[in-house]
Amino acid sequence: MNTDTLDKPVIGMVNGFDPSKAANLDPALADRIDRRTRLLGPAYRLFYQEPLTVDRGEGAYLYAPDGRDYLDAYNNVVSLGHAHPRVVEAVSAQMGKLCTHTRYVQDGILDLAEEMLPTFGGQIAENGHMMFTCTGSEANDLATRIAMHKTGKRGVIITSEAYHGTSHLTAGYSPSLGAKSPLGTWVRRVSAPDSYRRDVATLGAQMAAEVKARIEDLERHGDGIACFIADSLFSSDGIYSDPKGLLAPVAEVVRAHGGIMIADEVQSGFGRSGEAMWGYQRLGIDPEIVTMGKPMGNGFPVAGIAVRHDVVAPFGQDLRYFNTFGGNTVAIAAARAVFDTIREDNLLANAVRMGDAIRDGLRSLKDERIGDVRGVGLYVACEFVTDHTTKTHDAAIATACVNLMRKKGVLISSTGPGANILKIRPPLIFDASHVDRLLSTVEAALKEI
Incomplete structure (x- = not known):
């Protein structure tokens, strides 16, 4: 893969409004967009040629x-x-009762974690924990920090057009943010599993071979591999769902070199695939960490990770971590309403x-x-x-x-x-x-x- 040619529009601008074309709009709309730009600044983007x-x-x-x-x-x-009326009711009722952080003993967050953990299957279901954040970027940031601490390495391997967040750390391994958004020196990319242009029968083996080569390069430069992280439907790469079992050989290579598998379920989780609650469950892996984002609360700011005990234990012992309002009582009410509705409906x-x-x-x-x-x-x-x-x-x-x-x-x-x-x-x-x-x-x- 020639990564030197990957100069493309910033995410959100692929289908974005070009401010230089504002003169072509209805004057009232153009005025509103001008006001928006003046108040919110140039970094905010709008969808569509006519917003x-x-x-x-x-x-x-x-x-x-x-x-x-x-x-x-x-x-x-x-x-x-x-x-959604069920989410609206749950959020409204809880906001009228209590909205506070996780440093008090409360049953709501425990009940949700207890019901969600079995759905991940594998070792997370057997001996895992939930940790709550406000956004998917925070969840991926936290997951990466845990992986780096557990392994003592900092190398991160991603797919070529990946998007995993906008925090300083996650932007460093989100190439879809654009060629001018710098990637970390500790980041390596592998080709997306393009099932349209490549042989589906050998995609898993090809990806595993690329991952192995990138790990060896990381080791040569003194980083080693902390984790391989992938959106389970490779959304920014072009949406690839086949073959099932794709990541099994990748996981074998990553773990042989001491790395951790992170399944990014921000876009592909919570029943999106229809075949399973979590997208990675189609791909033949039992990840050490699973990350989730705002679909968890139907838009209310709630996200989080599910993580194996042995992976997070050193992090919890050695570092002081908290997320002031990740998993607050209102967020948990929203998440519970979403989770229950997906299953019951x-x-x-x-x-x-x-x-x-x-x-x-x-x-x-x-x-x-x-x-x-x-x-x-x-x-x-x-x-x-x-x-x-x-x-x-x-x-x-x-x-x-x-x-x-x-x-x-x-x-x-x-x-x-x-x-x-x-x-x-x-x-x-x-x-x-x-x-x-x-x-x-x-x-x-x-x-x-």
């Missing part, structure tokens, strides 16, 4: 101030859909049915510009290419499709190193009517482009 103004949400829909609805097939943070099975319907519908379009449709559960990739033989990225079609669909009232985004892949990631409560609207809008957009 969207919203003032409320319900279920799978967002609503503009004029009442127009937009089908939200992208926003993974609200995993149960916008303003059988949303894993729904993710399988609706996800299969979306993929089948996209394939049935038989559009020559579509090179591949893939994914699992309610995580769908639709990749555009200029030629089926060379499989050359076609970012222009993807960008046009995303923005035309926004004009037609359906929200998705794009991803991948070539910005040529539609990223479709609906809430777990998506139903057949939502699928029909999504597919008909994709079809209409492609006909119009």
